[in-house]
Amino acid sequence: MPKRVTIADVAAHAGVSHMTVSRVINGANAVSEGTRQRVQAAIDDLGYRPSGIARSLATQRTRTLGVVVPDVSNPFFSDIVLGVEHVAYAANYNVFLCNTEEDPERELSVLHSLEEKQVEGLILCSSRLDDKDLDLALRNHPATVLINRRLPQPDVSAVLVDYELGARLLVEHIVQAGRRNLAFLAGPSASQSRVWRESGYSKALAAADLPPRPARVRSCAPSVAGGQEAARALLSEYPEIDALLCYNDLVAVGALQAAAALGRRLPDDVAVTGFDDIALAALVTPPLTTCRVPRYELGVQAMKLLWQHINGDSSSPALITIPPELVIRASTPSPAT
Amino acid sequence: MPKRVTIADVAAHAGVSHMTVSRVINGANAVSEGTRQRVQAAIDDLGYRPSGIARSLATQRTRTLGVVVPDVSNPFFSDIVLGVEHVAYAANYNVFLCNTEEDPERELSVLHSLEEKQVEGLILCSSRLDDKDLDLALRNHPATVLINRRLPQPDVSAVLVDYELGARLLVEHIVQAGRRNLAFLAGPSASQSRVWRESGYSKALAAADLPPRPARVRSCAPSVAGGQEAARALLSEYPEIDALLCYNDLVAVGALQAAAALGRRLPDDVAVTGFDDIALAALVTPPLTTCRVPRYELGVQAMKLLWQHINGDSSSPALITIPPELVIRASTPSPAT
DNA sequence: CTGTTAGCGCTTTCAC
DNA sequence: GTGAAAGCGCTAACAG
Secondary structure, three states: OOOOOOHHHHHHHHOOOHHHHHHHHOOOOOOOHHHHHHHHHHHHHHOOOOOHHHHHHHHOOOOEEEEEEOOOOOHHHHHHHHHHHHHHHHOOOEEEEEEOOOOHHHHHHHHHHHHHOOOOEEEEEOOOOOHHHHHHHHOOOOOEEEEOOOOOOOOOEEEEEOHHHHHHHHHHHHHHOOOOOEEEEEEOOOOHHHHHHHHHHHHHHHHOOOOOOHHHEEEOOOOHHHHHHHHHHHHHHOOOOOEEEEOOHHHHHHHHHHHHHOOOOOOOOOEEEOOEOOHHHHOOOOOOEEEEOOHHHHHHHHHHHHHHHHOOOOOOOOEEEEOOEEEOOOOOOOOOO | OOOOOOHHHHHHHHOOOHHHHHHHHOOOOOOOHHHHHHHHHHHHHHOOOOOHHHHHHHHOOOOEEEEEEOOOOOHHHHHHHHHHHHHHHHOOOEEEEEEOOOOHHHHHHHHHHHHHOOOOEEEEEOOOOOHHHHHHHHOOOOOEEEEOOOOOOOOOEEEEEOHHHHHHHHHHHHHHOOOOOEEEEEEOOOOHHHHHHHHHHHHHHHHOOOOOOHHHEEEOOOOHHHHHHHHHHHHHHOOOOOEEEEOOHHHHHHHHHHHHHOOOOOOOOOEEEOOEOOHHHHOOOOOOEEEEOOHHHHHHHHHHHHHHHHOOOOOOOOEEEEOOEEEOOOOOOOOOO
């Protein structure tokens, strides 16, 4: 390993003190043009690159952030990460990406390791920690923005999706299309976003003077397989069902497949809606009516908020709620029908 | 900002020297059980967390890695990142994730910033830099593993996919199914992996005694839209085409759509194949025959290789080639047909 | 404009 | 077993 070239090497090479070199690399103006050039030449000659570590220790700033997600390979989160990283790059920050793999222990562990790494800020998506543990784990972090999760008492900023609104838009659309026998493939029972979506579903049902039918709300894994299974069961038990609202697009694709396998015509016999609008949604047959969640934008907003906190512009916590948008495709009949 | 608690605070609290605290947090055995417990109590009391920055400066180890991809929101790369991060986590490393957004300038810039951050290793996917720039940019990095990219002269390890084999498997499958009029939607002309795939295509064509027909090799954007456009053009110009081999699954989905729009039956009139086997491939109509690239595995292998280099177990560079696997679905006729 | 002196919070080395 | 001293590579604060 060729020993790293340090500021002292550059200083010697240029015949100045290391302080002058420091000034040059930091763009301080208090350096004469002549020496600046000499130092710069030495830097180039030696291929010197300042040590971020030493710098961070001296300045107490790391220009480093942590982003924690359950699983980057999930397009929902990878889009968020992209948005965060894009803004972070522009602000000259590097981001540590950590996957929790849905494991609370691991989530705590990465939160601790990010603390040791001295991240200046943290963006935490869909935390699986309970309020108490989460609060504790964030206590030592200088700045945090939560995505898709709120913390009640303590003052932590968050960027949220208005899932309740989304569910309502979807139900209204379905009801306007003449459907009366809705069912809800509700996703994992522990999920916070499920609660929001389910609440929107119930409220919209009530607003449309339709009876709540708890039996037609069915938990399922948030996957194609989960959707298939739940849809098959529901359609068999309640053949009169004419619309399946799904937790997310993957579940909806499963529902699509199950309905087709049972000989139901789509959307004439059964309408299906998804949620999120991942790339897949537009590409299945029939294309999915869904509710678009602007994931990249979520990441961007979260990062901008974090940026403000880091810079103390707005030390007071903020709650940003982002409205999702109805996207009508062929898996639901048009209202005219 | 509540001042960070340092090793000195813990030492004072426990009534020992900071050296003893250091020993405790590093699990050194040369500490009596009694003082160890007293120190541990102080650590817990104060919620002390050692500064990774200070540690890194003293030890010259950061336990930090860099992963550079064109775009995390592309499932191809997010799966790789997941594999890398999984192994890195187990090895107690944190990873900086950087997107180049396909911009060589930005790629250079993140490579430099990772250098300043003192990453101990680097995994670089599908670099868009030319050999010279790439070589230069890696020169100061202590350990690097390339994915989907080779560097000729200098000794840099790489994990590669045998795209040529994959293309050959696909062509053989198509030819066995009785198709003779193949065309190739070849993807972006600058891409290295396109070169490999195209070479496999040509060789397999020759092996099957089919004439090379350069006009039926068409560049296209690596997206659904790109595939639609190219397929529409090819099928219009050469109505006799009975099989479309596509650069990747997205292009294939576009081809599927274009063929259907032109009234072609799938796969009876036109067979279509993809590449990669992203989730989408199994879910479109008809499901895509494709070639599975084990992306998570790519990430895992790359990280294991990097790990070896970091630990000097194997300082000599290695080239790992991973074979893709034919996945037959309904977008191609069965060989019996 | 430039250099000197102190740290940043930890580990390494060597005494005791 | 424990501690004192020095230093990792840089910047802050002051001197000249």
